[in-house]
Amino acid sequence: MLIIGIDPAFSQKEVFRSKDTVKEIITLSQKIDTIQQRHYKFSNTGLLFSCEFAGGRINNVTQKNDSVFTVLSSAENYPINPSPWYAFYIVSDRSRKLLIELNYTNSKHRYYPKISKDGKNWQPVDSALVEYIQPGKDKFGTGSMPASAKVTLNLNKDDTVWIAAQEVISSKNVYEWIDDLPGNKKINKGIAGYSTFGKEIRYFTIGKIKKNKPSVVIISRQHPPEVTGYFAMQQFVDVLLSNRKQSRKYRRKFVTYVVPLMNPDGADYGHWRHNAGGIDLNRDWLQQNQPEIQQVNHLIDSSTKANNSNVLFFIDFHSTWDDIFYTNTPTKKSNLPGLMDAMLLEMEKELQQGALNIKPSEKNESYVSKGYFYNFYNAESVTYEVGDNTSREIIDRKGRVAAQSFLKTLFKLYK
Ligand SMILES: [Zn+2]
Known part of the structure; x- marks a missing residue:
């Protein structure tokens, strides 16, 4: 549902949801200033x-x-x-x-x-x-x-x-990257839906979808300028698509859903943070008023339910001032308990650059993606924040090490 120009006083009100005790901002669409690209x-x-x-x-x-x-x-x-x-x-x-x-x-x-x-x-x-x-x-x-x-x-x-401000990566660039993926035969491409301005929200799956085969979900760029997160995501995906034994085994045993550009309107119109509905998409996972969140969640929800597939792991790539991992505080048994902590430990060991900056959330809020995937999909979840100014070589290396650590830990814990 798209509502343009709702009463701002109404939109500022906070609501309480029975599932979450925390306050959240209503995510109904707001009027935006559409830019003249001229x-x-x-x-x-x-x-x-x-x-x-x-x-x-x-x-x-x-x-x-x-x-x-x-x-x-x-x-x-x-x-x-x-x-x-x-x-x-x-x-x-x-x-x-x-x-x-x-x-x-x-x-x-x-x-x-x-x-x-x-x-x-x-x-x-x-x-x-x-x-x-x-x-x-x-x-x-x-x-x-x-x-x-x-x-x-x-x-x-x-x-x-x-x-x-950063490297310009438009929706066209992202979709060309998908089309050029070296492992093109290893992926299946699809469209999760359309943005407010009618742009495709493309995704692809790695590994064939089969009954009872567990799932992994990867997303990036809910926030348009956060291209350093996108760079790390590309490397992470690249490892999953490699011809190494572990990656081949991974593709046989698990199916991965990748949505590399959650906010194509924002990316193409040079938005600072929001979508065409004027909303921070990473506040809309619980209410799901925005088409991007509705459609991507529908894709994951319907496909995993239809295939009796548990989502084991969810990773959402972002950018901020420094490299940070935002995790959840375990309050229940997830689909693969301990995966997140063990993976980050493995990554720390592999990188040999001292302790990783890990910040567990106190409340596991469902309106952000990692809280939502933990609370509703029971998935081990993380927001991987990549520094705006982290050297591009280090970003690439960390993205690859993150994926290798993930695979190693997954095989250790998943029996
Ligand atoms: Zn972000």
Whole structure:
């Protein structure tokens, strides 16, 4: 059900559910500001700014003088978590030095700017070219956010240069990744449903679906800017698809459902966090007012019930300031007790980088995915948070080690 523009006073009210004693925010759809992904032309200086591409977001560009411009990004709606996204490209008709100030409506600066020459391959902007305005006091978290950031660009004539908060990964990019998976014969592709803007919510299964065969569920990008979580998810999946003996055995014994992009509208329209219903999807698992959550849950629920399949493990990939594992506090016997703890222990041993940052939830709230899969599917569940700035090589390695540790532990515990 889609309700646009409901009374905000009503939406702020909290409800109590018999299943959960915790308060939750109603997740009925809110009105969002749909972005105009368009050009901003400055003919007087021969410059073009544009966010006319999937994942692009700027809400205004203002010229201070010939070489200083301010780019503004606003969220799809407020209130919202501080993950201000921006993505645009610049074309210049002459060689020049340009200073761009990144500003946000009701937010400070978070994401270290990335640069690309083709919109596909990205790297962090040289640190000598980035200056923070009113830097935050803390080393970590929202207290570390500067008011804004200035980026100096040295442009050549007719160059197109992309600047973005993180690597831009649109729904098209994600679906191309699915189509190009090396183990394409090992997977079955499907569509769980459609987003509010009519985009496909694609999924695939690894290993054939069979009666009584247990299940594993992997999701990522409920929150659009969280591409570092997506990178770790890709590596995790890659291990499950490998030709190594353990992975082959895994595919014979278990079926895996993968939904790599939970929020295609948010990803393609450069949302900071919400879907087209203006809702944080990872608050909607219990109420299920949003199409993405309804349809993905329906897929898992109907398929596992029809096949008498227990969901043993659920992993949801996100990004935040640092690498963190959010787990549940065991309050009952899950479908495979101890899997989560043993897997993280194994991972810690394998990585040899000291203790992993593991934070068990106190209340196992069902409105977030990991609580929902624990409470309703009885699955060992985890939210795997990957740092925004964790080196991409380390992300890849950890994603692979996570999958290897999962397989090793699963075979040890599942008889
Ligand atoms: Zn997240």
